[in-house]
Amino acid sequence: MMPAVNVKLNGEKSVVAETKLAPLRTAPFPGVNDPAGRTLGDEEIALLTEVIRSAKLNRGAGSKVAELERAFAERYGRRHCTASTSGTSAIHVALGALTLEPGDEVITSPITDMGTVIPILLQNCVPVFADVDPFTLCLDPADLERRITPRTRAIIAVHLVGNACDMDAIMAIARRHDLTVIEDCAQAYLTEYKGRLVGTIGDIGCFSLQQSKHITCGDGGLTIADDERLGERMALFANKGWPNYGKGGRDYVMFGVNYRMTELQAAVALAQLPKLEGVVARRVAAADAITAAIRDIPGLLPPQAPPGGRHSYWFYPLLTRPEELGWSTADFARRLRELGIPAGHGYTGKPIFLYDLLRNQKVYGHSHYPWDAPGREGLPPVRYEPGVCPQTEDALARLVVIPCNEGFAAQDAQDIGKAIRLAAGR
Ligand SMILES: Cc1ncc(COP(=O)(O)O)c(C=O)c1O
Known part of the structure; x- marks a missing residue:
């Protein structure tokens, strides 16, 4: 079916009104908030029941958190893992394990969740994008x-949507400038870069177990490292600086917070872990089927892992070139929605630093801290303004977000492929 009315582009605006498309798909897609789009089942219930019956809900009392840490560290081939309460806390655990001075800078990506940035501020450091x-x-x-x-002092490399950062180049830069590299893998379970799992290439890897992630326990986080000292400090930071999770004498050997995961969360996460390979394989199969159906359409750039890599598709990110496509990105996403595909436009919408929390540089009361922390005099001001990251603004404007998860059947991918062709008028 061709579009009812020929539409010309005037920048990002359609200049001719268009009739609504008839839905191609009316049944809902499996979602991250529904059993069909998740892998939660009897295994999670069994471990959760075991924990509840044991009456040991706290990490110091039970064994499931420690077991989860061991299993996750082993899957990733790292010596240390600290479980915590969220992906945000997992990143805070990573930064807390370093020795950062107030006013130090941490460079990260402007397309991410605020959970990447908040820990930088919590450690009195300045996020640079x-x-x-x-x-x-x-x-x-x-x-x-x-x-x-x-x-x-550090870089937080965000492996966005399940694709990998260019880690060779990032590690070479880090070595040249003596910087610590933290990998934010919240959206990138089992993503590979040149045959290596992301999260194991930098110094520390961080994962989220929040509801929408590849595996979940509602909320939770995991931080992995190979270095002995980092591993030790990660565990201390998540437990108020108290060694060995309270087993042994009371002591507080460094600054920390209480980010302890409960046994309840760990029971669910532990049951989820063996399902991870299947989850990623099914996401890859669904995404590959969508890509195969649309790869010849001019003006669309289907996602692709770099050579030797593996994309794990937290969602299906589709970039457009509106001039070639013949539709503005907003109109193209709207047409997909009319056809019954829950497509979004632009993910975070704008670079994360343009949200008020950062843009106003007011975090601690009315102060300008940590941007004006002692020792920052004479440094160029850190700006959170439009134009600071032009490629980011351009990419977000051209990004269509399409769901893709382990619950997708062949028909779901097929419908998305067909709808993309129709929406493009091909
Ligand atoms: C890239 C990224 N980093 C960090 C986080 C924070 O994780 P959480 O929501 O578990 O705190 C998220 C969560 O959406 C994320 O997508």
């Missing part, structure tokens, strides 16, 4: 290097 690669939507290494100042 580097632009993204226009295709992978992950940090652009060249721009990252340009943002380094004498106060830069």
Whole structure:
């Protein structure tokens, strides 16, 4: 079916009104908030029941959190894992394990969840944003290097939507400037970069177990590292600086918070873990089927892992070139919705630093801290304004977000492929 009315483009605006498309699909797709789109079942219930019957709900009393940490560390081939309460806390655990000075800078990506950024502020450090690669939507290494100042201490590389950052380039930069690399893998379970799992390439890897992630226990986080000292400090930071989760004498050997995961969360996460390979394989199969159906359409750039890599498709990110496609990105996404595909436009909508929390640089009361922390005098001001990351703004404007999860049947991928062709008028 061709579009009812020929539409010309005037920048991002359609200049001719168009009739609504008839839905191609009326049944809902399996979603992350419904049993059909999740892998929660008898295994989770069994372990949860075991924990409840044991009456040991706290990590110090029970064994499931420790078991989860061991199993996750083993799956990733790391020596240390600290479980915590969220993906945000997993990143805070990583930063807390370092020795950062107030006013130090941490460079990260402007396309991410605020959970990547809040821990930087909690450690009294200044978030600095580097632009993204226009295709992978992950940090652009060249721009990252340009943002380094004498106060830069760490990089948080966000593996967005399940694709990998260019880790060779990022690690080379980190080595040149003596920076710690934290990988934010909240959206990137079992994602591979040149045959290596992301989360094991930098110094520390962080994962989220929040409802929408590949595996979930509602909310939760996991932080992995190989280095002995980092591993030890991660565990201390998540437990108020108290060694061995309260077993042994009372002591507080470093600053920390209480981010302890409960045995209830760990029971569910532990049952989810063996399902992870299947979850990712089914997501890849669904995404590959969508890509196969649309790869010849001019003006669409289906997602693709770099050579030797594996994308794990937290969702299906479809970039457009509106001039070639013949539709503005907003109109194209709207047409997909009319056809029955719950497509979104632009993910975070704008670079994360343009949200008021960051843009106003007011975090601690009315102060300008940590941007004006002692020792920052003479540094160029950190700006959170439009135009600071032009490639990010452009990519977000051209990004269509399409659901894709482990509950997808062949028909779901087929319907999405067909709808994309119709929406494009092909
Ligand atoms: C890339 C990224 N980092 C961090 C987080 C924070 O995770 P959580 O919501 O579990 O705190 C998320 C969650 O959406 C995320 O997508």
